[in-house]
Amino acid sequence: LAKTTQPISMDSYEGQEVNITCSHNNIATNDYITWYQQFPSQGPRFIIQGYKTKVTNEVASLFIPADRKSSTLSLPRVSLSDTAVYYCLVGDGGAGSYQLTFGKGTKLSVIP
Amino acid sequence: DTAVSQTPKYLVTQMGNDKSIKCEQNLGHDTMYWYKQDSKKFLKIMFSYNNKELIINETVPNRFSPKSPDKAHLNLHINSLELGDSAVYFCASSQLAESSYEQYFGPGTRLTVT
Numbered sequence: 001l002a003k004t005t006q007p008i009s010m011d012s013y014e015g016q017e018v019n020i021t022c023s024h025n026n027i028a029t030n031d032y033i034t035w036y037q038q039f040p041s042q043g044p045r046f047i048i049q050g051y052k053t054k055v056t057n058e059v060a061s062l063f064i065p066a067d068r069k070s071s072t073l074s075l076p077r078v079s080l081s082d083t084a085v086y087y088c089l090v091g092d093g094g095a096g097s098y099q100l101t102f103g104k105g106t107k108l109s110v111i112p
Numbered sequence: 113d114t115a116v117s118q119t120p121k122y123l124v125t126q127m128g129n130d131k132s133i134k135c136e137q138n139l140g141h142d143t144m145y146w147y148k149q150d151s152k153k154f155l156k157i158m159f160s161y162n163n164k165e166l167i168i169n170e171t172v173p174n175r176f177s178p179k180s181p182d183k184a185h186l187n188l189h190i191n192s193l194e195l196g197d198s199a200v201y202f203c204a205s206s207q208l209a210e211s212s213y214e215q216y217f218g219p220g221t222r223l224t225v226t
Contacts, residue, residue, distance in 0.1 A: 007195040033213070034213045038155075042217075042219060043204070043217025043218055043220055044155065044202075044217050046213075046216070049214060049217055060158065087155075100145075100213065102156070
């Protein structure tokens with residue numbers, strides 16, 4: 001599984017767009033990039049997954065450059081309720097590779 | 113309609129005891145998991161299991177054992193509890209055939225060993 005590196009923490013004001021970048025220099029051809037969100041005292045929650053270019057859903061966008069060595073999770077207009085830890089994971093989502101390896105994550109603090 | 117549920121939410125017990133944590137999912141998924149999150153908030157896989165295969169993380173002591181009575185349940189049994197077992201344990205599930213990286217987590221069970 002490719003190792004990921006992301007900032008330990010970030011602060012943002014309410015209403016701003018937040019971009020969290022994750023580095024994964026050793027990403028393999030079959031690897032997907034997945035982001036999870038974890039609120040205090042709750043289990044992680046799947047946010048978004050992508051392979052290349054850009055993916056958008058109702059919660060976030062995921063930008064992946066052509067070389068796929070990094071990815072950026074974009075949260076539009078954050079609110080206080082977006083304060084959480086965000087995890088970037090990289091791996092082959094195929095059969096036999098379903099054991100998620102969580103890193104330290106990025107603790108996002110949204111300030112009023 | 114809770115997708116993945118765990119009981120109990122809190123568990124306080126003494127060293128040396130044997131305890132179980134139950135997990136149920138109503139998503140129809142075919143694969144379930146147990147994770148441990150320690151005091152430093154590192155989340156580590158312990159087991160992944162479907163009706164065909166049990167994969168055990170090699171760092172998990174054999175005092176821990178998953179037991180699956182059916183596809184919707186994966187319980188975690190812990191024998192001879194130790195202080196270092198204190199952590200939050202999360203159960204999760206996924207539909208392996210579709211996207212194994214999209215896992216649904218339960219609310220967690222906070223285990224405190226005294």
